[in-house]
Structure formats: structure tokens, C-alpha cells
Amino acid sequence: MPVSMATAVRAWVAVAAAGALLGAGASVPASAAAAAAPDTSYLNPCVIPDNAPPTVESVTFSPSAVDVSDGPRDVTLTMQIPDAGGPGAASGVHHATVSVLAPGHSFGARLELEHGDGDAWSGTFTVPQYAGTGDWTLGPAYIFDHAGNYAAPPPDTSLTVTSAAPPETDPPSVTGLSVSRTVDASSHPGTAHVVVQTSDGEGGSGVEEVRVRVQHTNDHQVAGTLADEGDGTFAGDLRIPRWVTGTWKVKEIYLRDRAGNTRDYRYRWVRALGDTAFEVTGRNDAAAPVLRHHRVGPRRLDVRRHAGSVTVTAHLLDARSGVAEVEAGIGWATGRLTRVSGTPQEGIWRGRVRISPCLRLLGHRLWVSLDARDRVGNLADELLARVRIRHQDLRPPRAGMPVHRTGPDGPVAVTFDEPVHGLDDASVVVRAYGGTATVAGSWACRDDASAAVPCRTGPVSTAKWTPDEPLPAGSTYEIVLNPTGNLGVVDLNGIPVRKPGPDDDHPLTFGIE
Incomplete structure (x- = not known):
């Protein structure tokens, strides 16, 4: 259920009791004792409280060396991938795909690893006969947990391959x-x-x-x-x-x-x-199924606290190959329809689209769509009706920087597109661009009416950072909100601020003039 503004503020005040609270219009130096890590109960229940990526601790090939002079050989790749989580419990590794490449990429294999005992993930590939002598190494790896945190590239590991020269090299x-x-x-x-x-x-x-x-x-x-x-x-x-x-x-x-x-x-x-x-x-079928009539209900739904569903009934015709599959959708939610009467050539199809309280929806008047595909693959897509859905605001707040350059003494400002709270020394850090060491400084926060507010309890619309010591001209810095293992900066509904990605036009970086 949503976290109310009052509950969120009370929670952050409780946290403030364990550390220095930013008073209205005041600033706290980065050298002060760090505030307690945010309790994940402040997060919206729809948020997975895991903001730390899995770690690939080890990679092994079994066997570690193969000779493919006389024939192909199977090799098992095993990775130990623990997921520690943070600030809440680990969400667990969700997917692990890795490539193994021969020298010069003349051969290779792409593996979707399967979860075994404990933290082990493994997959088996075949090194073909006459693959050539050399070390096979790891290529691109895509490993992430259920919260969408991607693991860093795995450690360098190689498979030693020995091969006699092929008897001939001319292609057939x-x-x-x-x-x-x-x-x-x-x-x-x-x-x-x-x-x-x-x-x-x-x-x-x-x-x-x-x-x-x-x-x-x-x-x-x-x-x-x-x-x-x-x-x-x-x-x-x-x-x-x-x-x-x-x-x-x-x-x-x-x-x-x-x-x-x-x-x-x-x-x-x-x-x-x-x-x-x-x-x-024979007879050709190049025509998509035809929707004769439909029913959609209910037309109003409230999923703020509990899941709801919309039932879709469709009368579909496809005179030749016949309807094979039907699916309805509302936003990101989909539901498969099954034929309850008639034939594939003319039948009644019915199903439900389930809307979870944690499904992020854009807007409140949403179209119900229908996709019907026949046995040949011809597709009919229709917009059936609009339904009005009351749902939580799960959109993450966005941070931006109106100015990306400042003097050695600062300050530099970060703005939010909706009020947030939870800014402290743990949830927002400043560091040299591409580095890991933090830069000492202090924050001062204001609301949307430009009144000074505590950075930790908010509501914060603008936050300004001033370095403790002058910064060298020509250097570049980045501001990191909710760094690894922290989800402290949230909006009034308990949704963590969105991290700017590498493709964003305006990342939170600034240069010193």
C-alpha cells in the first residue's frame, strides 16, 4: 500500500534521532558522523529493497584443459555468484548468460547458465574438433538479480585448448x-x-x-x-x-x-x-482474424491496495486457417484468452487481464487492447475500450542539474521533478568522475516554494552542495544518488529516485571552471 507523507516523515525523523538531523536552512559537513542506513520499511511495498549487484566470486572450467585433436569435447563452466543485497535482503540472481570465445573469435559458445546448489550457476558447451590451439576466454556476460542490478564483469579465467591441425582446410x-x-x-x-x-x-x-x-x-x-x-x-x-x-x-x-x-x-x-x-x-490465407463484437468489464477499477482484473470477451472470425491465439492487454499487463465456445473459424474467446497494485501504469484512463493471431500468423490488433484505473504513483522521481559548471567553491544544485526526502551522507555522495573516493562537502535543501527544509525529512525540491575545500579547476565530478546498497532518497510515496543512466542527456556531472 502507499506510504503516506506523514508516515514517511515520521520514519525519517526516527532515523534522524540516531544521527545529525539537517535543520531548516542548515548544512552538515560530510565529515560528520554518517546517519543510520535507511530502514527499508520506509520504502513502498512494491519496491524490492535490493540496490546492490550480485558478485561473480569465481569462474571455473571443468576440465580446465581439453585436447580436441581426436574429436569434440564437452566443458562445463561454473560460476559462484552470491547476492548479498542491501539495504534490504538480497533479491537473488535472476539470470546469468555468458559467452566463451576462442582466440580471434573463430569459435565460441553462448551459455544461459542454470542455477545449481547454493550460489553455483553452470552450463555446458562443446569445443569442436580442430578448434585450434590457444586459450578460450570469457566474452560478454549479462548477470543480474531480481531487482535489476547488474553484476560487474567476471574475473579473467581461461580454458586451455589443444588441437592438431585439421587434415584439410578447403570448404565443401x-x-x-x-x-x-x-x-x-x-x-x-x-x-x-x-x-x-x-x-x-x-x-x-x-x-x-x-x-x-x-x-x-x-x-x-x-x-x-x-x-x-x-x-x-x-x-x-x-x-x-x-x-x-x-x-x-x-x-x-x-x-x-x-x-x-x-x-x-x-x-x-x-x-x-x-x-x-x-x-x-491450395487455398491461401493472407487475411487477419476479424473481431465481430466484444465486451469489457468492469470499466472502473481500484488497484491501490489489492489486485483487480478486467474480463475481456471477443467474438472472432477467421474463415480459413482459424484463430490460434488471443491476448488482451492493459499497459504492461496481459492476459491470454481461451475459446469458450464455437470453432477456430468462428468462436467466443474469454479471458482476464490481472492488474497488480505494483504494476506501474501511465495515466488513469487506459486502453484495453486485443491481439488475435491465426494459425498462419496473420495478426489483428484492436483497441477495444478505455477503462479507468485508480492506482499508486509508482513513477520514480527524477533528478537533474540546471547548471553543469561551477567555480572551485561551488555551489552546485540538484533539482527533483517531485518532492523527495532522505538526503544524507549515505544516500547521496559526490566523487571525482569515474572514481570511488568521496569528496567532502555539505548540503542545503529547499522545497518547491524555496523555503529551507531539512534534507533528510524534506520535502526537498532543490538541494545545493558546497565543497569543504576548493576544487581544482578543470576537474569533473559526479553526484550519486542512492549509491550501491542504499535506497535512502525517495519520494513521498516511498519510491526511490531514478538513477540517471549512461544514455541520459543530462547526467548528474559537473565541471570546475
């Missing part, structure tokens, strides 16, 4: 291509038979894999791996969906030989192989 080639000229998909999915003749040259290791991709003129595509029939011939059947009739073409042929050499035929290289087109006959 296509010497012939044939494909069914007509495919009947009038009453069921059709089958396109594809035959690819290959060669790996004199003394080659032999072609091991052939993959083919075909595509319709409207971008529908089907891909498959062909079977080895001996003597360099690979053949197979591709399942062509019903309702997508007309011209299809072979768009790509991928070859790989036993030595790991590959060749990928696309565009003009495929066209150079001859006529790659075939015709699919």
Missing part, C-alpha cells in the same frame, strides 16, 4: 540442387523434397552436415537438416504449412565437412545454382 561445395516443383497443401501441410549434391574436393574429409532453408514471398520460412544418402548426396523432406500458397524459394544452404570447414550459400550464390523456386498449391 554444392554441385547440384533439386527441389519438388509443386507441393500440394490444399487439405493438409505439404512436403517439399530437397536433394543437394555436394563435394569436398580431392582428399577432403567428407561432408558431414547439410542444412537448407526455404522461404515464401511473404517471409514465412521453413528449415531442416538433410540426411546423408552417401556419395555426397543429402536429401530430406521439408514440411510446408497449409494456407501459405504461391512461390517458395531455397534461400540458404549450409555445408560443414568433418574437418570443421563450412560454407554458407545465400543470395546470388544460391541463385547461381539454378532454379530454386517451387509452387505450393
Whole structure:
């Protein structure tokens, strides 16, 4: 539920009893004893009180060295990733993806790690035969917890790979291509038979894999791996969906030989192989589903304290392939509709969109949208009706700087687009840009009527910082609100201030003239 202004102020006054409280119009030097860390009960219940990223403590490869001269080898990558949290309990690691790259990025693997025992996250990849000798290293890693805090890059760790030279290095080639000229998909999915003749040259290791991709003129595509029939011939059947009739073409042929050499035929290289087109006959479905009528209710909802839902009923028609899936949405909330009567060609679909008290919504009169897709993929999107929803204000306050340059003695001002409180030596720090050491100084705060107010209890609309000692000309500094492990600066509803990102036009940085 929302945190009232009175409750928030009382909470911050309680915290102030443990440290120096900023009096109205007064300033406190950074050297004074730091105020107690903010109690997470001041936060809106919808806020995850974790503002500290997970830490990759260790990375191990098992085995730590492989020899792929005689064949591929599987390797397991394990990371120990504890999440300590702060100021509240840890939210826990939510996702961990990492790349492992060979020297020169000639080979590589992208792993979505799975959670094991304790803090362990692991995944297995294959080092192919003849991958080359050298150390495989970690590439980009994306590791974050349930609160959206990203971990720093993992420590440098390498996998030692030893490999004999491949018996040959020439890639295989296509010497012939044939494909069914007509495919009947009038009453069921059709089958396109594809035959690819290959060669790996004199003394080659032999072609091991052939993959083919075909595509319709409207971008529908089907891909498959062909079977080895001996003597360099690979053949197979591709399942062509019903309702997508007309011209299809072979768009790509991928070859790989036993030595790991590959060749990928696309565009003009495929066209150079001859006529790659075939015709699919039957009834075509290029039309999206049609919404005949709908019902939406209730039209008014209050989700400030408890979740609510809006029921959507839709009468949908799709004469040919039939409706396959239907989804309704309100803002970021979605709900799947199921068919309660009728057929895929004409039926009644019903479902609910659930609105949580912690769902951030923009505005109070919101559209209910409907997406209906048929079996071919044709999409109908409709705006059904507006619903009026009373919800919490979960928008984080934004901080900005009207002026990004000042003299050696300051001051420098930070403005907020809505009143905040909780500014103290722990929740807002000034440091050299790109550094970690803080710069001593004092803050003075004012409300939206320019009256002096305590920085910790607010309500603060403008905060000015003055350094204790003159700053050197030409230097650059940054102001960090709610640094790692702290969520002290919040609005009157208990929502922490939004941190400016690297892509923001006006980050909280300033230079000294």
C-alpha cells in the first residue's frame, strides 16, 4: 500500500534521532558522523529493497584443459555468484548468460547458465574438433538479480585448448540442387523434397552436415537438416504449412565437412545454382482474424491496495486457417484468452487481464487492447475500450542539474521533478568522475516554494552542495544518488529516485571552471 507523507516523515525523523538531523536552512559537513542506513520499511511495498549487484566470486572450467585433436569435447563452466543485497535482503540472481570465445573469435559458445546448489550457476558447451590451439576466454556476460542490478564483469579465467591441425582446410561445395516443383497443401501441410549434391574436393574429409532453408514471398520460412544418402548426396523432406500458397524459394544452404570447414550459400550464390523456386498449391490465407463484437468489464477499477482484473470477451472470425491465439492487454499487463465456445473459424474467446497494485501504469484512463493471431500468423490488433484505473504513483522521481559548471567553491544544485526526502551522507555522495573516493562537502535543501527544509525529512525540491575545500579547476565530478546498497532518497510515496543512466542527456556531472 502507499506510504503516506506523514508516515514517511515520521520514519525519517526516527532515523534522524540516531544521527545529525539537517535543520531548516542548515548544512552538515560530510565529515560528520554518517546517519543510520535507511530502514527499508520506509520504502513502498512494491519496491524490492535490493540496490546492490550480485558478485561473480569465481569462474571455473571443468576440465580446465581439453585436447580436441581426436574429436569434440564437452566443458562445463561454473560460476559462484552470491547476492548479498542491501539495504534490504538480497533479491537473488535472476539470470546469468555468458559467452566463451576462442582466440580471434573463430569459435565460441553462448551459455544461459542454470542455477545449481547454493550460489553455483553452470552450463555446458562443446569445443569442436580442430578448434585450434590457444586459450578460450570469457566474452560478454549479462548477470543480474531480481531487482535489476547488474553484476560487474567476471574475473579473467581461461580454458586451455589443444588441437592438431585439421587434415584439410578447403570448404565443401554444392554441385547440384533439386527441389519438388509443386507441393500440394490444399487439405493438409505439404512436403517439399530437397536433394543437394555436394563435394569436398580431392582428399577432403567428407561432408558431414547439410542444412537448407526455404522461404515464401511473404517471409514465412521453413528449415531442416538433410540426411546423408552417401556419395555426397543429402536429401530430406521439408514440411510446408497449409494456407501459405504461391512461390517458395531455397534461400540458404549450409555445408560443414568433418574437418570443421563450412560454407554458407545465400543470395546470388544460391541463385547461381539454378532454379530454386517451387509452387505450393491450395487455398491461401493472407487475411487477419476479424473481431465481430466484444465486451469489457468492469470499466472502473481500484488497484491501490489489492489486485483487480478486467474480463475481456471477443467474438472472432477467421474463415480459413482459424484463430490460434488471443491476448488482451492493459499497459504492461496481459492476459491470454481461451475459446469458450464455437470453432477456430468462428468462436467466443474469454479471458482476464490481472492488474497488480505494483504494476506501474501511465495515466488513469487506459486502453484495453486485443491481439488475435491465426494459425498462419496473420495478426489483428484492436483497441477495444478505455477503462479507468485508480492506482499508486509508482513513477520514480527524477533528478537533474540546471547548471553543469561551477567555480572551485561551488555551489552546485540538484533539482527533483517531485518532492523527495532522505538526503544524507549515505544516500547521496559526490566523487571525482569515474572514481570511488568521496569528496567532502555539505548540503542545503529547499522545497518547491524555496523555503529551507531539512534534507533528510524534506520535502526537498532543490538541494545545493558546497565543497569543504576548493576544487581544482578543470576537474569533473559526479553526484550519486542512492549509491550501491542504499535506497535512502525517495519520494513521498516511498519510491526511490531514478538513477540517471549512461544514455541520459543530462547526467548528474559537473565541471570546475
